[in-house]
Amino acid sequence: MGCTASVPDPDDQDPFLMDKRVNAAINQSLQSNRKNSKNQVSLLLLGAGESGKSTVLKQLRLLHKGGFSDQERIQYGHVIWVDAIQSMKILIVQARALGIRLDCDDWSGSLYQYKRMVLKANALQQIDTSIAGGNNFLNEYVLKYSEVRRAKRRQNSTGIANNSFWDDNNSPRTGNNDRIVEEEVEAADAEVNGINGTTEKYSRSQIAEAIDMLWKYDSGIQQCFHRSNEFQLESNAAYYFEKIYEFAKPNYLFTNSDILKGRIKTTGITETNFHINSFKFKVLDAGGQRSERKKWIHCFDNITAILFVVAISEYDQTLFEDERVNRMHETLVLFDSLCNSRWFLNTAFILFLNKIDLFETKFSPQSLHKYFNDFTGNTVEDGISYFEKKFLAINKTNKPIYVHRTCATDSTSMKFVLSAVTDMIIEDNLRKSGLI
Ligand SMILES: Nc1nc2c(ncn2[C@@H]2O[C@H](COP(=O)(O)OP(=O)(O)O)[C@@H](O)[C@H]2O)c(=O)[nH]1
Numbered sequence: 001m002g003c004t005a006s007v008p009d010p011d012d013q014d015p016f017l018m019d020k021r022v023n024a025a026i027n028q029s030l031q032s033n034r035k036n037s038k039n040q041v042s043l044l045l046l047g048a049g050e051s052g053k054s055t056v057l058k059q060l061r062l063l064h065k066g067g068f069s070d071q072e073r074i075q076y077g078h079v080i081w082v083d084a085i086q087s088m089k090i091l092i093v094q095a096r097a098l099g100i101r102l103d104c105d106d107w108s109g110s111l112y113q114y115k116r117m118v119l120k121a122n123a124l125q126q127i128d129t130s131i132a133g134g135n136n137f138l139n140e141y142v143l144k145y146s147e148v149r150r151a152k153r154r155q156n157s158t159g160i161a162n163n164s165f166w167d168d169n170n171s172p173r174t175g176n177n178d179r180i181v182e183e184e185v186e187a188a189d190a191e192v193n194g195i196n197g198t199t200e201k202y203s204r205s206q207i208a209e210a211i212d213m214l215w216k217y218d219s220g221i222q223q224c225f226h227r228s229n230e231f232q233l234e235s236n237a238a239y240y241f242e243k244i245y246e247f248a249k250p251n252y253l254f255t256n257s258d259i260l261k262g263r264i265k266t267t268g269i270t271e272t273n274f275h276i277n278s279f280k281f282k283v284l285d286a287g288g289q290r291s292e293r294k295k296w297i298h299c300f301d302n303i304t305a306i307l308f309v310v311a312i313s314e315y316d317q318t319l320f321e322d323e324r325v326n327r328m329h330e331t332l333v334l335f336d337s338l339c340n341s342r343w344f345l346n347t348a349f350i351l352f353l354n355k356i357d358l359f360e361t362k363f364s365p366q367s368l369h370k371y372f373n374d375f376t377g378n379t380v381e382d383g384i385s386y387f388e389k390k391f392l393a394i395n396k397t398n399k400p401i402y403v404h405r406t407c408a409t410d411s412t413s414m415k416f417v418l419s420a421v422t423d424m425i426i427e428d429n430l431r432k433s434g435l436i
């Protein structure tokens with residue numbers, strides 16, 4: 001009583017009905033996945049090193065994540081201060097290499113003392129390296145500013161433009177690694193401790209004065225700066241020099257603009273999550289230099305859109321990794337391999353022609369023609385549309401490529417660009433999920 005024997009339901013045995021139930025379950029699961037995925041967007045920032053990927057990410061953070069913490073402002077302050085000193089040192093040293101006569105070379109002139117001061121200033125003694133980024137910062141510092149490393153970079157490279165994210169032909173030869181690390185540590189020690197006895201400790205205001213005087217009054221420094229495409233110099237060195245007195249003030253709090261103009265090299269892949277109009281955006285920012293690119297493939301799955309950043313102003317510059325390779329040539333090869341890759345046949349592609357401000361400043365038809373001899377135009381606009389067409393012609397797939405001309409350091413214009421981009425990505429995602 002009260003107990004009923006379980007009698008097998010005849011429907012359970014019916015293969016047709018069983019199939020129907022399985023299908024219904026699959027559909028339900030697909031629908032719920034779609035509902036989730038329609039609200040989730042993964043955006044991957046790609047492009048060569050120093051093209052502006054992390055700056056775009058900074059702008060997204062300003063717009064959607066409340067900006068930068070005080071800790072970050074202090075960190076960027078340290079990094080910019082060091083880069084300002086080193087950039088002026090580089091101009092002095094490179095002038096010699098390029099045969100440019102500097103006013104400050106004249107030991108009886110008033111600028112001589114400032115040159116001595118900059119060359120003898122120990123940039124690392126000026127800051128707290130642990131706040132600037134600890135070991136990562138020091139490694140990057142040594143890599144950037146050691147002449148020894150410059151020779152190594154070339155030795156370990158093939159000297160040709162390369163997409164190098166499938167293989168690691170360009171990674172340092174393993175046998176040399178230990179020696180390279182040792183040399184880096186030695187070079188860093190020499191800088192930090194002034195082992196070679198060539199450094200002196202100056203106050204920030206003394207250094208600011210020296211940099212300002214050389215920048216404003218040494219015509220050779222200006223000449224050398226205008227040839228900075230021939231060596232490696234921070235994109236925004238001029239900005240650092242112009243604001244050097246402000247940066248030297250002990251209580252100066254680095255502004256959003258300063259942080260946008262500062263550079264900390266990205267290594268590995270960073271993930272930042274945003275909420276934009278009830279959508280979850282996951283933005284992946286990858287290091288762009290050759291040795292970093294082989295990590296890219298690990299995040300190629302489930303990408304909604306690729307944002308490829310090109311520094312259009314760098315058409316006359318060479319790679320940091322290999323000074324025999326033109327930056328734009330390498331970027332074109334890289335774009336080809338990504339845009340036409342089987343991974344991204346159906347992935348929305350957005351192209352930022354970035355550093356438009358620097359392009360406008362440096363552009364001359366002759367200089368562009370020198371590096372791209374099929375260029376026949378005259379104006380800045382001709383130059384930009386020449387590159388725009390060049391990139392679009394690379395696309396062999398059916399997907400459209402959305403192009404924007406950008407100055408990633410300018411918050412006002414980036415606000416519009418980024419809102420157009422996020423709207424487009426959201427719409428594209430909804431269409432692909434079959435919801436519009
Ligand atoms: N003037 C100017 N500088 C830019 C622009 N975009 C990026 N930069 C600077 O270029 C440097 C490298 O940018 P970053 O975003 O770190 O490049 P990434 O290596 O691609 O991540 C930084 O100092 C930025 O401030 C731009 O449109 N104009």
Ligand SMILES: [Mg+2]
Nearest residue numbers: 053054265266
């Ligand atoms: Mg970066």
